[in-house]
Amino acid sequence: MRLNVDLSALHAAVRRMGAEPVAFSLEHQAEPLDPIDIKLEEGIELLNLKEVESNNGLLSYKGRQILLYIQDQGNSIKKVLEDGSQGRKFHVADCKTLKNMRAKGRFERYVVTHRLNGQFYIVGRDWHTRQNMEGYVRLQVCQNCLEALNYKGAQHRRKIEIAQSFDIQEFYSTYSSFFSHLPRRWAGRKEEEDYTADWPQVTARYKDSKKFTCESCGVNLRSCKELLHSHHRNGVKSDNRESNLMALCAACHRQQPHHGHLCVSHEGMQTINRLRREQGLLHNVGWNKIFELCDPGLRGVLDACCHWKTNVPEVGFDVQDTKDAVVANLELAWPQKRVGLAISDEDRDTARKAGWRIWRMHETLEDIGRFAAEIED
Incomplete structure (x- = not known):
């Protein structure tokens, strides 16, 4: 039997909250977990590093x-289970340690995972008792990986302190623009349970009262309302007093304390910076502000450039063809030298065809001296 349901009142309520109704179908099914994501959470053992x-x-x-x-932590298993910092380090980048192992043809039994809670499953055979042991433990990140990415300035700051405070969720969020697939069980989603039942109405009214403008960077997101969030200043999700709320674009929101788990897609970050540029918010920006406005995945590059005292780049720069049509977007650009960095392969290839010299993140960090010379006046 076919049912005819009048949803006009519901649609009107949705519009009053500042949103638009979406098509609904009973045939729609929840997106299933990809088997590879399930396996990665458990951990996948590799035959060699070529995978x-x-x-x-x-x-x-x-x-x-x-x-x-x-x-396999070998004979040290007992010591490592008692203190994870004593174990073999985990890797997040293609650092010199992994490159040396490839060059020497040494292949340990590595495991790949994207667990976010920092707990690693390890095994081994105790040297004293000859007993097999296993368990979960917090391992430390490889300091060579931090240096390779210049993560939080690791190339010229104390890597040990950065490693000790390393947070996997924050790390994944920092580089979320580089990957289209994120861990499905993203930590922080449970926080939705802490919001009040009327939160959708509260946040819609508040954002509307601020004219859909970020109270931090000033970008107006009326054309992309999903990229504007309502932030609780004191961190208490049930405290919906207007004085405790703050309208923030997704990029500014994840920079708030204890919000390292928030991630922004590459498309979302490009959209925010495109609107910032169109609204005149990216003109004559100094080094301090550049770090706030750029994609966080490129802060390692910015830190290195700042250390080398290069010229300040432009953020979210549009590359145009001979007919003034926008053909690519660069995360960082030095227009006078026609040099830039792009995260996506498509933007990078298109900009190169337009006569730009485009660097990749790791190329810049591996040869920062040559890059700095290329953008000198």
Whole structure:
């Protein structure tokens, strides 16, 4: 039997909240978990390192960002279970340690995973008791990986301190623009349970009262409302007093304390910076502001450029063809030198065809001296 249901009142309510109704079908099914994502959460043992790819220097497996570690801790298993910092380090980048192992033809029994809770399953055989042991433990990140990415300035700051405070969720969020696939069980989603039942109405009214403008960077997102969030200043999700709320674009929101788990897609980040540029918010920006406005995955490059005292780049620069049509978008650009960096392969290839010299993130960090010379006045 066919049912005719009048949803006009519901649609009107949706519009009052500042959104638009979407098509609904009873035939729609929830998107299933990809088997590879399930396996990666458990951990996949590799035959050799050739199965791991490099995406701008970040480790990748079948298009997903991953962590790489050695599961078998050997005779040290008991000591490592008691103190994870004593174990073999896990890798997040194609660092010199992995490159040396490839060059020497040494292949340990590595495991790839994208678990976000920091717990690694390890095994081993105790040297004293000769007993097999296993368990979960927090391992430390490889400091060579941090240096390869210049993560948080690791190339000229104390890597040990960065490693000790390393947070996997924050790391994945930092480089979310580089990967189309993110871990399906993204930590932080449980926080939705902390919001009040009327939160959808509260946030819609608040964003509307702020004219859909980010209260931090000033970008107006009326044309892309999904990229504007309502932030609780004191972190209490049930405290919906207007004085406790703040309208923030997704890029500014994830920079708030304890919001390292938030991620923004490459498309979302490009959209925010395109609107910022169109609205005149990216003109004459200094070094301090550049770090806030650029894609966080390129802060390692910015930090290196700042250290080398290069010229300040432009953020979210549009490359145009001979007919002034926009053909590519660069995350960072030095227009006078026609040099830039792009995250996506498509933007990079198109800009090169238009006569630009485009660098990849890891190429810049591996040869920062040559790059700095290329953009000198």
